[in-house]
Amino acid sequence: MESNKSKILIIGVSGRLGFELAKASLNSSHPTFGLVRDSAFSDTHKSLKLHTLSEAGLTLIKGSLQDEDILLEALKQVDIVICAVSSKQVHEQKILISAIKRAEFGADPDRTQVSDLDHNFYSRKSEIRRIIEAEGIPYTYVCCNLFTSVLLPSLVQPGRKAPPRDEVSIFGDGTAKAVFMNENDVAAFVINTVNDARTLNKVVYMRPRGNVYSMNELVGIWEGKIGKKLKKIYITEDELLKKIRETPYPENMELVFIYSAFVKGDQTYFSIESSGGLEGTQLYPQITYTTGLNTCMYDLVGGNDHTGDLSAIVKCSDEESTPTKASFSVIPKLVPTGLTGDTIFHVFCEGETAKYIWNYFGAPMGNKPGDWNIRRILRQWGEFKPVNNIHRLCL
């Protein structure tokens, strides 16, 4: 491992995004540390993730954001901290503020227009920003907008896991545009921003042209895929607001995200240039990433061929610049989940038998499929550094 690489501490490596960040960091040969709570080791899925990362070179540090002594000891060993805890723990990051530059993994909290609807989801993130700025800590905020694994698999239909085939709800007039990014890609961009002086005290937005879609466009793409026109039910802004207020928290948060992204257009209503921010794909044109939802949606109907623009990967720069106390974040890609019936995806990946077989044969080879499609499982497995001799032999 190269000794001149920044040492990175990732908090949340057992989580969805944190796991991807740790992989990207290890793949870029950064000495990588993960702060992990004890409870994660007794969860089968999480402990397998931790085992995989540990075999790939991650140094595990047992502790949580609340363990100040452990945290401070861990911080002494690293140059960069990336915090990928879930939004509920946003306030718990205050302890890190004196030592890190923080990553954000959603919409820009300073630009959302959801007033009092979000139970302080965004205002807590803004509060952390103000504290960082008031303390004079160098920072970079990275706004990756929507993960493709979150609303896209249901075609933005609340409560559903698979896209509709008969009728579809469209919120507002369907023209507001949102940005979709894959978690793998987010991780790649984040690791690239580490040590990049251009991003200091800036907001980095992920808004590549091929990943920006309105509901009307998404529905049109889906109709093209299934060869059928859907019945459209338009939900007005007032109707959606009423539904948000009537639905108990936290169940209503999915509706709040839909309102913010697809009615208010919070991810795209402003120009990045005029905001003083930077766009990630323009900063790092060498990074290839998943783009073109038209292409991604093939996964939802059972795995047609991707035509060359299916993601991938991330050639991190070897240039070292002046180390900064900072952490960054990046963006996601389509992870179709929840298809029902005997689709190819179900038979080979999502079904209980498929999961058993993947776990039985895949786990010893360093592969934990989760709810992913086969192409993604194999691609990730092939891209990851070997975790053991079997994996090494196969590669």
Ligand SMILES: NC(=O)c1ccc[n+]([C@@H]2O[C@H](COP(=O)([O-])OP(=O)(O)OC[C@H]3O[C@@H](n4cnc5c(N)ncnc54)[C@H](OP(=O)(O)O)[C@@H]3O)[C@@H](O)[C@H]2O)c1
């Ligand atoms: N843009 C989008 O569409 C989108 C979607 C989802 C998430 N996000 C954002 O992405 C970020 C990460 O989300 P995620 O879905 O990856 O979260 P996640 O899967 O829930 O993972 C959270 C991680 O944080 C760890 N953690 C929680 N509290 C901790 C504490 N006190 N001390 C140490 N570790 C702690 C958890 O550890 P344990 O395993 O011990 O619980 C877990 O590893 C969040 O900022 C979220 O808002 C964005």
